[in-house]
Amino acid sequence: MSQVKPLRSSFSGPLVGTVQVPGDKSISHRSLMLGAIAVGETVIHGLLEGEDVLHTAAAMRLLGAQADRDSDGVWRVRGVGLGALQEPAQVLDMGNSGTAARLLMGLVAAHPITCVFTGDASLNKRPMARVTKPLEQMGARFVGRSGGRLPLTVVGSDQLVPITYRLPVASAQVKSAILLAGLNTPGTTTVIEAEPTRDHTETMLRHFGATVTTERQEDGALAVTVTGQPELTGRSIHVPADPSSAAFPLVAALLRPGSEIVLKDVGMNPRRTGLYDTLIEMGADITFENQRDEAGEPVADLRVKHSRLRGVVVPADRAPSMIDEYPVLAAAAACAEGTTVMLGLKELRVKESDRLAMVADGLAACGVSREVGADDSLTVHGTGEPPKGGALIATAMDHRIAMSFLVLGTASAEPIQVDDGAFIETSFPGFVELMNGLGAKISEA
CATH class of the missing domain: 3.65.10.10 (Enolpyruvate transferase domain)
Structure with a gap:
């Protein structure tokens, strides 16, 4: 601002x-990201047009997808397909949005591209290590400021390995970043959460055609598992x-x-x-x-x-x-x-x-x-x-x-x-x- x-x-x-x-801001971010890696067109009604979400739309364009607003306020995203995001020629500016930054790090980590993330003065103070730690276990690399803070460079790979990761703190953002990285990773990637967090990512992944399961563990925790390398197809979305x-x-x-x-x-x-x-x-x-x-x-x-x-x-x-x-x-x-x-x-x-x-x-x-x-x-x-x-x-x-x-x-x-x-x-x-x-x-x- x-x-x-x-x-x-x-x-x-x-x-x-x-x-x-x-x-809904959470659903708006996710609809743009998943639309960008789906095959075909995703039509989004009611997208939040706040600055946070517009930064996500701009980032998806830099990664190769088309994301445009019709005169009637409907957004149309033409995806590139899973695994086909392009290396951006510019820095990805996520503005004030921690959700956009953390989720998109997970998405690009499973692509063989290098991306630099930054944000405004507030976002650049926020910790990202909680996301980068599990993504590093999968095989991505990160170079950032102390505490994993932005500006931060993500060196992704299409050779990530699936993991089972227990969240140390309840965080839908961390869970979502790992699941999004697991999309382009062979096998199954699992996140275990002691306390249920927002499940917009799981719901929307299923809507686009991915296989996502949720199972209760003996200790009461929830194990959320995504099967890698699905065929994602563009969908119609009405954002509440x-x-x-x-x-x-x-x-x-x-x-x-x-x-x-x-x-x-x-x-x-x-x-x-x-x-x-x-x-x-x-x-x-x-x-x-x-x-x-x-x-x-x-x-x-x-x-x-x-x-x-x-x-x-x-x-x-x-x-x-x-x-x-x-x-x-x-x-x-x-x-x-x-x-x-x-x-x-x-x-x-x-x-x-x-x-x-x-x-x-x-x-x-x-x-x-x-x-x-x-x-x-x-x-x-x-x-x-x-x-x-x-x-x-x-x-x-x-x-x-x-x-x-x-x-x-x-x-x-x-x-x-x-x-x-x-x-x-x-x-x-x-x-x-x-x-x-x-x-x-x-x-x-």
């Missing part, structure tokens, strides 16, 4: 209306609305008396719905209407009404299903009655920012009592009323920190300002316009 954009959010009236938030993006107007509506909104076509993958489960436990009035299935992904319309929330304990094993939603949950907890304890948040420390520290600092600046535990827990003490607010929040180029505190600002007694909202466009283009269209008061500061 080239220009800083401070934003201010002020106390608003009820939020009312029916809207559709942008397409992103549940992580839907979280922001949803929580804002819960906080403002008189609010009632409908969020259309939201992805309801059970490994992404931890926030909804938690909010309902807190007393949220959320109903799921018109439930259906789109290319293996469950979808529903969400009707949300203002609710009096109460504090709960959020168990650590729920973290993988809501890892991106803790900042906005903290905004809800700040307005709830009683104490909310969120356990097992270590992964928040290696997101676009140290989200755990950023959320805690932002809450304190807004007058909210909170503690960060030595076990990477966050405890928020709510009074049943919105906090004072009146703070300037440092976002550290993190779009979810910015949106979460702008949501809190719609309910707080005094306006909340974020130092930079420009990065919201990476994941939620049109966020301000959508929120204001429902009745929020967000403006440039």
Whole structure:
């Protein structure tokens, strides 16, 4: 992003209306990548056109695929076939997207090409060793900065060997990178995860024609196995609305008396719905209407009404299903009655920012009592009323920190300002316009 954009959010009236938030970012990335290595044309409806996903589209073009947007907003990807990605003549700039960088590293690692990855100042601080370590075991090579940070060079090979890899931490990105590398590797590649993480990669691989199995182990872990060198065929994909993006107007509506909104076509993958489960436990009035299935992904319309929330304990094993939603949950907890304890948040420390520290600092600046535990827990003490607010929040180029505190600002007694909202466009283009269209008061500061 080239220009800083401070934003201010002020106390608003009820939020009312029916809207559709942008397409799911996780599914959008994967649809472009798999479309690029499939045979034939992949047609994508509802692709998220945020900056993160547009960086992925640009990277797939540099790797030899065609990826173009029709005038009606439909994207068409003409793939090169599995194993046929071309060596790019330029550096692959992944912008702010850790998902795009990590998944694409896995995909190119199984091709006999050399690629250089870079990103913006935020992405270049994020650790990549968790991905490069298993890919090195398969036979790829990496040259990067300390900690495996970007800029980083991937020296791929079409002679990788399959592995069985147990994830040391729950991470759909690491799992997906290994499975994507396994696509062009003979035999079967297996990832074992102690806690279930997002399974968009497995679902979409099956949709394109790959064989992917999931088996429960004796210790309760899940073993996810992909059979290498399948024939992938272009498919039609309807990208559901992103549940992580839907979280922001949803929580804002819960906080403002008189609010009632409908969020259309939201992805309801059970490994992404931890926030909804938690909010309902807190007393949220959320109903799921018109439930259906789109290319293996469950979808529903969400009707949300203002609710009096109460504090709960959020168990650590729920973290993988809501890892991106803790900042906005903290905004809800700040307005709830009683104490909310969120356990097992270590992964928040290696997101676009140290989200755990950023959320805690932002809450304190807004007058909210909170503690960060030595076990990477966050405890928020709510009074049943919105906090004072009146703070300037440092976002550290993190779009979810910015949106979460702008949501809190719609309910707080005094306006909340974020130092930079420009990065919201990476994941939620049109966020301000959508929120204001429902009745929020967000403006440039």
